[in-house]
Amino acid sequence: MPEANRVKKRRGDRTDGRWLRTLDSYHVMPSYIMVKRNDASNYFSDSIEVTDIDRYLRKKRADGMAGLGILHVVAAAYVRMAAKYPGVNRFVSGQRVFARHGVELVMTVKSDLKIEAPETSIKVRLELTDTIGEVFEKVNAQIERVKNKDKTSTDAVAGSLVKFPRLFLKFAMFMLNLLDYFGKMPKAVLEASPFHGSVIITDLGSIGLPPIYHHLYNFGNLPLFISLGTKRREVEAQKDGAVAERKYLDYTLVADERIADGFYFSQVYRYFKAILKTPEVLDSPPDEVIRDID
Numbered sequence: 001m002p003e004a005n006r007v008k009k010r011r012g013d014r015t016d017g018r019w020l021r022t023l024d025s026y027h028v029m030p031s032y033i034m035v036k037r038n039d040a041s042n043y044f045s046d047s048i049e050v051t052d053i054d055r056y057l058r059k060k061r062a063d064g065m066a067g068l069g070i071l072h073v074v075a076a077a078y079v080r081m082a083a084k085y086p087g088v089n090r091f092v093s094g095q096r097v098f099a100r101h102g103v104e105l106v107m108t109v110k111s112d113l114k115i116e117a118p119e120t121s122i123k124v125r126l127e128l129t130d131t132i133g134e135v136f137e138k139v140n141a142q143i144e145r146v147k148n149k150d151k152t153s154t155d156a157v158a159g160s161l162v163k164f165p166r167l168f169l170k171f172a173m174f175m176l177n178l179l180d181y182f183g184k185m186p187k188a189v190l191e192a193s194p195f196h197g198s199v200i201i202t203d204l205g206s207i208g209l210p211p212i213y214h215h216l217y218n219f220g221n222l223p224l225f226i227s228l229g230t231k232r233r234e235v236e237a238q239k240d241g242a243v244a245e246r247k248y249l250d251y252t253l254v255a256d257e258r259i260a261d262g263f264y265f266s267q268v269y270r271y272f273k274a275i276l277k278t279p280e281v282l283d284s285p286p287d288e289v290i291r292d293i294d
Helices: 051-062 070-084 132-147 153-161 166-181 187-192 262-277 279-283
Strands: 017-019 041-049 090-093 096-100 103-110 119-126 199-203 224-237 243-256
Touching: 017 090, 041 051, 051 070, 051 243, 051 262, 051 279, 070 103, 070 119, 070 132, 070 199, 070 224, 070 262, 070 279, 103 132, 119 132, 119 153, 132 279, 153 166, 153 187, 262 279
Parallel strands: 103 199, 199 224
Antiparallel strands: 017 096, 041 243, 090 096, 103 119, 224 243
């Protein structure tokens, strides 16, 4: 969210989020019962019929967005979900629930599709008003940096930390966890950390694999992991008795259940499916950006 649209920082707020002070007790207690993110992970899988998405991608590529893929569409769909349902962009830290400032998309990228090629993480900062075109440009700009062998801030911070002897590094991680608990993580580390963000999206279909259920990290505050798999075809019977071939994309989602209740997630999921059914809505900014509760 643009800095001008943020409320004034109050005691208890963090650099990356605003403490939600008016949550009811039923939504406060889970952070004390399920202290670690892995304790609170819910696992979900589904399939998307991608005929409409494939048609949309072909049109956008022909219009000049060469390289636009399903990952960009899913990332843009997440941004649109966060604009309408801000609860999906919350996070838990220090037994408190926060509304994140803006959207931070995390991805793991290799400079080349070779076993020996180095791997790193990128963090793409997006606005809640971003369209598919803006998401496409911002994501690709970060990916190109990696392909050009430019060192990311994640590489720089990790490179500094691993120079410590093992016991000192272990103590450094303890201190970072402690600082993070109280919302005092150094800004440079917070901005570079791939473990602090809105969502991780991985496209395993690009390397010919099915989606995996990826755990959430106890370090940091990432509440959502989306894994996309390969496309597959199925022959299905139609209402008139004929058969037709359909193309599907399998995906998995692992979510921190402490950020919202099941009914809220169900509404988010329905909206997500609706966006993917009519991806053209991503060509324009949302009509409204809904602010999370206080």
